[in-house]
Amino acid sequence: MIPTPRTLGIAPGRLPAEEIAANFADLAPPLTPHEALVAADRCYFCHDAPCVAACPTAIDIPLFVRQIATGTPEAAAHTILSQNILGGMCARVCPTETLCEEACVREAAEGRPVEIARLQRHATDVAMARPGHPFRRAAPTGRAVAVVGAGPAGLACAHRLALLGHAVTLHDARPKGGGLNEFGIAAYKAPGGFAQAELDWLLGIGGIEVRYGAALGGDLTLRDLRARFDAVFLGIGLGGVNALAAKGTHRDGVRPAVDFIAELRQSDDLARLPVGRRVVVVGGGMTAIDAAVQSKLLGAEEVTILYRRSRGKMSASGYEQDLAAGHGVRILCGVVPVKVKGNGAVREVECAYVEEGPKGLRETGETFTLKADQLLTAIGQTLGPDVPGKLELEGGKIRVTGPGQTSVKGVWAGGDCASGGDDLTVTAVAEGRDAAIDIHRALMG
Amino acid sequence: MADLSTDFVGIKSPNPFWLASAPPTDKEYNVRRAFEAGWGGVVWKTLGLDPHIVNVNGPRYGAVWGADRRLLGLNNIELITDRPLDVNLREIKQVKRDWRNRALVVSLMVPCDEESWKAILPLVEETEADGIELNFGCPHGMSERGMGSAVGQVPEYIEMVSRWCKANTRMPVIVKLTPNITDIRYPARAARAGGADAVSLINTVSSITSVDLDTFSPEPSIDGKGSHGGYCGPAVKPIALNMVAEIARDPETAGFPISGIGGITTWRDAAEFIALGAGSVQVCAAAMTYGFRVVEEMISGLSQWMDDKGHAGLDAIRGRAVPNVTDWQYLNLNYVAKARIDQDLCIHCGRCYAACEDTSHQAIAMKPGRVFEVKDDECVACNLCVNVCPVEGCISMEAMTPGTVDPRTGRVVEREYANWTTHPNNPAAPPRAAE
Numbered sequence: 025m026i027p028t029p030r031t032l033g034i035a036p037g038r039l040p041a042e043e044i045a046a047n048f049a050d051l052a053p054p055l056t057p058h059e060a061l062v063a064a065d066r067c068y069f070c071h072d073a074p075c076v077a078a079c080p081t082a083i084d085i086p087l088f089v090r091q092i093a094t095g096t097p098e099a100a101a102h103t104i105l106s107q108n109i110l111g112g113m114c115a116r117v118c119p120t121e122t123l124c125e126e127a128c129v130r131e132a133a134e135g136r137p138v139e140i141a142r143l144q145r146h147a148t149d150v151a152m153a154r155p156g157h158p159f160r161r162a163a164p165t166g167r168a169v170a171v172v173g174a175g176p177a178g179l180a181c182a183h184r185l186a187l188l189g190h191a192v193t194l195h196d197a198r199p200k201g202g203g204l205n206e207f208g209i210a211a212y213k214a215p216g217g218f219a220q221a222e223l224d225w226l227l228g229i230g231g232i233e234v235r236y237g238a239a240l241g242g243d244l245t246l247r248d249l250r251a252r253f254d255a256v257f258l259g260i261g262l263g264g265v266n267a268l269a270a271k272g273t274h275r276d277g278v279r280p281a282v283d284f285i286a287e288l289r290q291s292d293d294l295a296r297l298p299v300g301r302r303v304v305v306v307g308g309g310m311t312a313i314d315a316a317v318q319s320k321l322l323g324a325e326e327v328t329i330l331y332r333r334s335r336g337k338m339s340a341s342g343y344e345q346d347l348a349a350g351h352g353v354r355i356l357c358g359v360v361p362v363k364v365k366g367n368g369a370v371r372e373v374e375c376a377y378v379e380e381g382p383k384g385l386r387e388t389g390e391t392f393t394l395k396a397d398q399l400l401t402a403i404g405q406t407l408g409p410d411v412p413g414k415l416e417l418e419g420g421k422i423r424v425t426g427p428g429q430t431s432v433k434g435v436w437a438g439g440d441c442a443s444g445g446d447d448l449t450v451t452a453v454a455e456g457r458d459a460a461i462d463i464h465r466a467l468m469g
Numbered sequence: 470m471a472d473l474s475t476d477f478v479g480i481k482s483p484n485p486f487w488l489a490s491a492p493p494t495d496k497e498y499n500v501r502r503a504f505e506a507g508w509g510g511v512v513w514k515t516l517g518l519d520p521h522i523v524n525v526n527g528p529r530y531g532a533v534w535g536a537d538r539r540l541l542g543l544n545n546i547e548l549i550t551d552r553p554l555d556v557n558l559r560e561i562k563q564v565k566r567d568w569r570n571r572a573l574v575v576s577l578m579v580p581c582d583e584e585s586w587k588a589i590l591p592l593v594e595e596t597e598a599d600g601i602e603l604n605f606g607c608p609h610g611m612s613e614r615g616m617g618s619a620v621g622q623v624p625e626y627i628e629m630v631s632r633w634c635k636a637n638t639r640m641p642v643i644v645k646l647t648p649n650i651t652d653i654r655y656p657a658r659a660a661r662a663g664g665a666d667a668v669s670l671i672n673t674v675s676s677i678t679s680v681d682l683d684t685f686s687p688e689p690s691i692d693g694k695g696s697h698g699g700y701c702g703p704a705v706k707p708i709a710l711n712m713v714a715e716i717a718r719d720p721e722t723a724g725f726p727i728s729g730i731g732g733i734t735t736w737r738d739a740a741e742f743i744a745l746g747a748g749s750v751q752v753c754a755a756a757m758t759y760g761f762r763v764v765e766e767m768i769s770g771l772s773q774w775m776d777d778k779g780h781a782g783l784d785a786i787r788g789r790a791v792p793n794v795t796d797w798q799y800l801n802l803n804y805v806a807k808a809r810i811d812q813d814l815c816i817h818c819g820r821c822y823a824a825c826e827d828t829s830h831q832a833i834a835m836k837p838g839r840v841f842e843v844k845d846d847e848c849v850a851c852n853l854c855v856n857v858c859p860v861e862g863c864i865s866m867e868a869m870t871p872g873t874v875d876p877r878t879g880r881v882v883e884r885e886y887a888n889w890t891t892h893p894n895n896p897a898a899p900p901r902a903a904e
Binding site (some may be wrong): 061062065066068069070071072073074129130132133 | 536537538556816817818819820822823835859860
């Protein structure tokens, strides 16, 4: 029997393959050249522009938009990429509605900001379609730096170090690079293998040797890296997940949302990717939204997000919440799962209403039960088990001061694994870039 | 509702909006549709003697754009009508017969000899057109043949041809002036001296709109070469307004009827020309950009404004701004204003700050939270902040009350008018009495 959204349990192919393919097409399609010119014309070229201040990588947005408006998208891309070498990915995944576009004065004036993200994508697409690499390495410095983690922080760090003339060895535990760009973000935000294409393009700077399948804690030790390299940068992300404090989470069909998303991202045939008829996602961040929306796009009949606090406290932006709602995802706030019921596999999730009191959240005593075939947890990630013990932690992350300096001399860290900052791609890029500049300063005196 | 009916040198039209002599008025089809759309009149595209001229077979127009590719300036190298004279005359007669209540003026351009004018005038008169407009304005092509602006640049020729025309036709004669001269008053005076009934202005401004950076050819490019064209559209409006005002306030031509032309795009532009003395207004680029229907907005806008202000007819507004056009030397130097930023309207773009700080008087402070405030002790009221602000009405100029102290100069703002002619720094000012 051909599966449908109503097929019981967890099943693949709930929708026709073409429909699934269409569902996972580009969420925000590229601007045509005409659209780009119209959009660029709206920029006021503000003084000390608030959009730049709102960008974690401080891209000179008014300048690049003006460069697009005057018919030089390649120059615009150079402006973007000089500050943010992953400007192409950030154009796709940045929550610009809470960053540059929220700060845009036209948002204040008309409630309709300049479409900075799409303009940035336009410029970077043009630049990346050209042969070669737009930056040229400085003369070799003779210094070697190890970068661990080929996610946004590691890539930004590696590129800047290579640009400055250092020899970089880039390690990653997985069989391919990209980090969350490749394994984490929602598929419809960067379709068409963009993460790998951008990675390959980035490596075009030269001077970066790549070693995949090299995990810290396995063959790779911090002691060894410190001995062999002049400096080490850790951009290892968050390898662990928080466990759900509910009974019965051992049942089949319960898994971390990040695992579900990673499997989805690596699937070469989404029509063969199984998803539950009724999916419950626990959490209030981007991961929860991404997991819920993609479940729906795969053909789940009912998808419900459970979030323990009020809607305004979700770390997913209003835009993301609306995106989920627009895809038919139900968001229940002030609710926690207390028990996962079923015979082997998940059948039901017992939920409790909670409210905020002086001592934190407490259950009101009122409960209800949701039917469910799959429960995805997205309640936060943690450093993995293999973080070298010598590194001091802060709030469960590697403690850093200034531009990524850890408690261990010669070791820098950035991105999600490091303390401070939002867990955003663009923040990771900024931290990796700034750590590279600091490493350069430390090595070159 | 306000009465927009117009009587310009005896030529009557239901509203003051005429289509200028240009491509939109080249033939019967266009003119009929223009009248159906509501235009009060047209000036038929310039007729010449047979054999009719030819046009280039490549691009005739170049352009300058603003944001969102809004057409701000249009330049053309099209010549006068390239259709046989008798075809045009036949069509003019047909149209006039069917549209008695609309103004139909015929633009003319023939060689600068009396025989040529004597030849064409009776032919036009026979069409029962309401008047003629002498094209002494086109700066391109025809001027190389001693016509168009080549005539308009020589006041003596203007006077001479005007006189020929007045001697050889009963039709009202309007002389269309070129702006490609140093002082517009001389050609206007010449037209009046020659007996013409009115002037119309401006014709187009000599221009090259752009250069193709691949081929290094000026635009519009004809097989890799370009020739200067005539520039029109919103970009030329300020030039035209000034020239209209110069004629309106020149004692030698005061009261001489003027048909205002140059970048009129909205009812507001038209009202401004009328306020500076124009008896009718002529439109071209706006129609070429948006089509004939723009006249509906012009009619409704002018009517609404006149109703709101209690102006019953165009006579109530015509020339009202002329007495307020003066020479710089008579401007009141005791008038002191300061910029005021409406913080509720401010969108915090900082353009006022950048403009003032980088290029003017460092009179705007940028405070925490992107709050922009005027420093009265530095502000000279130059108006640049008003002009660069993207929000209309956010920054304004506020006059200081006489008797208060200008923090910039430390001097009390005087109540009395005083201008440069008596200013102590003026070497030509009469000496002041010893104190």
